[in-house]
Amino acid sequence: MYLFNSDYLEGAHPLIMQALVDTNFTQTPGYGTDRFCREAAEKILAACQSPNSFVHFLVGGTQANMTVISAFLRPWEGVISADTGHINVHETGAVESTGHKVLALTGKHGKISAAQVDACVTAHAEDSDREHTIKPAMVYISQPTELGTLYSLAELTDISEVCRKHGLLLFVDGARLAYALACPENDVTLKDLARLTDAFYIGGTKCGALFGEAVVIRTPELSRHFRYMIKQKGGMLAKGRLLGIQFGTLFTDGLYEKVGAYGIRMADRIRTALLENGYELFAQSPTNQLFPIFSARQLEALSKEFSFAIWQKLDDGAAVRICTSWATEEKAVDSLIIMLRELK
Numbered sequence: 001m002y003l004f005n006s007d008y009l010e011g012a013h014p015l016i017m018q019a020l021v022d023t024n025f026t027q028t029p030g031y032g033t034d035r036f037c038r039e040a041a042e043k044i045l046a047a048c049q050s051p052n053s054f055v056h057f058l059v060g061g062t063q064a065n066m067t068v069i070s071a072f073l074r075p076w077e078g079v080i081s082a083d084t085g086h087i088n089v090h091e092t093g094a095v096e097s098t099g100h101k102v103l104a105l106t107g108k109h110g111k112i113s114a115a116q117v118d119a120c121v122t123a124h125a126e127d128s129d130r131e132h133t134i135k136p137a138m139v140y141i142s143q144p145t146e147l148g149t150l151y152s153l154a155e156l157t158d159i160s161e162v163c164r165k166h167g168l169l170l171f172v173d174g175a176r177l178a179y180a181l182a183c184p185e186n187d188v189t190l191k192d193l194a195r196l197t198d199a200f201y202i203g204g205t206k207c208g209a210l211f212g213e214a215v216v217i218r219t220p221e222l223s224r225h226f227r228y229m230i231k232q233k234g235g236m237l238a239k240g241r242l243l244g245i246q247f248g249t250l251f252t253d254g255l256y257e258k259v260g261a262y263g264i265r266m267a268d269r270i271r272t273a274l275l276e277n278g279y280e281l282f283a284q285s286p287t288n289q290l291f292p293i294f295s296a297r298q299l300e301a302l303s304k305e306f307s308f309a310i311w312q313k314l315d316d317g318a319a320v321r322i323c324t325s326w327a328t329e330e331k332a333v334d335s336l337i338i339m340l341r342e343l344k
Contacts, residue, residue, distance in 0.1 A: 002332040003307045006206070007176065007288060007325035012246070013208040013259060019249045020210075020242065031231075032057050032240030040248035044202065044214055047251055050194035054223035056215045056230060057243035061175040062091045063235035064201045064213040069138065070098035071229040072169055072199070072222060077137035079171075080120055082107030084146045086173060098233075101134045109283065110145030114158035121166045139163055142173035143188065143200075144180045148285025153187045160196040169222075172200035178207035178260030178326075179267075179288040198222060202247075208259040208326045209246040212237075259326035263288040266324035266333050273337040277344040282311065282319035290322040298343045306336055 003009050011017065028034035041055035058064045065087050069079050078101040081088050087095050088102045095102050105112045105120060121136050139159060144150050151159075163170040172193055177200075180186050193200045194216060204212040217223040230236045237243060250256045267288045274281065274292050282291040294302060295317040302308070308320035324333075 001305060001307060002329075002335060004322045004324070004328075004332075004336070005307055005309045007179075007263065007323050008206045010325070010327040012210040013249075013255065013326060015255060016209060016246050016249045019245050023241070023245055026241075028241045030238050030240060031236055032243065034241040034244060036241045036248055037244030040214070040244040040246075040251065043248060043251035044216065047256075048190045048194040048216060050191070050216070050218070053194055054217045054220070054226075056217065056223070056226055057237070057240060057247065058201075058213050058215060058230060058235040059211055059237050059243070060205060060235070061086070061173070061201075061203065061213055062094050063233060064215055065091065065140070065173060066094040066098060067226075067229050067233045067235050068171055068199055068201075068215060069095050069100055069140070070233065071226055072171070073100050073137050075099055076135055078103045078134035079138040079140050080105060080112070080117055080136050080168075081140045082110060082112045082145070084110050085140060086142060086146055086175070087140055089146070102140075103134065103136055107145075109149045110147035111149060111151060111155070112139075112141065112159075113155070114162040117159060117162045117168070118166070121162075121168065136166075136168065138169040138171055140171050140173065142175065143193075144176055144183075144285070144287045144289070147283040147291065148287040148289035149283065150180055150183060150186050150286065151188065153192055156188055156192065156196055163198075169198040170196070172197050174201050175203040175213070176206050176288065177201075177203050178256050179263050180260075182257060182260030182264045183287050184264075185286045194218065202256075204243075204246055204250065206325070207256065208250060210242075212243040212246055214243075214247050263325045263328065266328040266330075267322075269333050270322060270324070270336060270340075273340050277340055279340070279344070288324045290324075291319050292322065293317060293319045301343055302339060305339065
């Protein structure tokens with residue numbers, strides 16, 4: 001059985017495992033105050049070309065999203081998101097549990113637009129009863145989105161400008177950022193993210209690390225008390241050096257780019273086979289998440305050898321998610337392609 005359910009099904013890239021073994025008996029201070037975290041932060045800021053920003057390491061994506069949003073917002077403020085956004089559908093109300101409402105807008109291909117943000121904020125400002133409703137104060141997007149689509153540099157710039165116009169914060173979820181950066185269709189760089197956002201995070205869990213995310217915060221005002229919130233929300237790791245070692249390895253000799261590029265190559269092979277054999281796609285994703293539609297017959301046959309995430313049930317079959325990663329085996333892709341051909 002080959003598993004294509006997600007991109008965190010394996011452990012970690014061998015170079016990360018080796019780095020953890022090599023440093024296993026090195027004694028360091030705890031909670032991310034060690035030299036490995038400092039060195040990893042320096043490498044990340046160099047890659048972002050943003051030396052005056054700040055890096056904080058957290059253990060996972062939900063903790064990163066919940067901690068950033070709750071740290072940055074006042075009690076009466078909410079965060080704008082696409083209706084398909086991770087914080088809206090796949091985090092068990094983590095943001096709402098902190099007292100902040102997710103203000104969901106209807107997305108198109110998983111994305112929201114600057115015009116939608118502008119309309120949302122304007123409607124609140126012009127409401128005479130606005131003090132009785134949640135005030136939009138942040139925009140949350142992900143790169144890539146839950147549907148594997150990408151925000152272009154023009155789209156990201158427009159959203160950033162609307163946020164500046166209305167005094168909103170812009171936060172980008174980069175749980176799968178390595179795959180976005182490696183995608184040929186992508187034109188948004190780490191430098192762009194550091195320049196256009198107030199905060200974003202670089203995903204490790206789904207991009208070759210055992211676990212962990214690196215949050216990049218643009219200003220000292222937003223970063224000043226952030227570690228208190230990390231601790232309070234359960235995102236601070238006592239053995240913080242484990243995060244520093246992993247991200248230090250990912251940002252050495254272009255490894256982060258390499259793991260993303262490999263995942264994209266595997267997805268491209270499957271995407272080509274799907275299109276060449278006439279399969280319909282539920283979402284037009286250029287990244288490592290694919291959303292083909294399979295009939296009940298095809299799904300039954302495929303499920304004997306492969307495991308997918310069911311994305312949406314349909315009258316005759318379902319749209320599934322096929323997810324590749326830095327560790328997807330060539331033989332698994334070969335076997336899937338053969339069966340896709342046989343079933344058409």
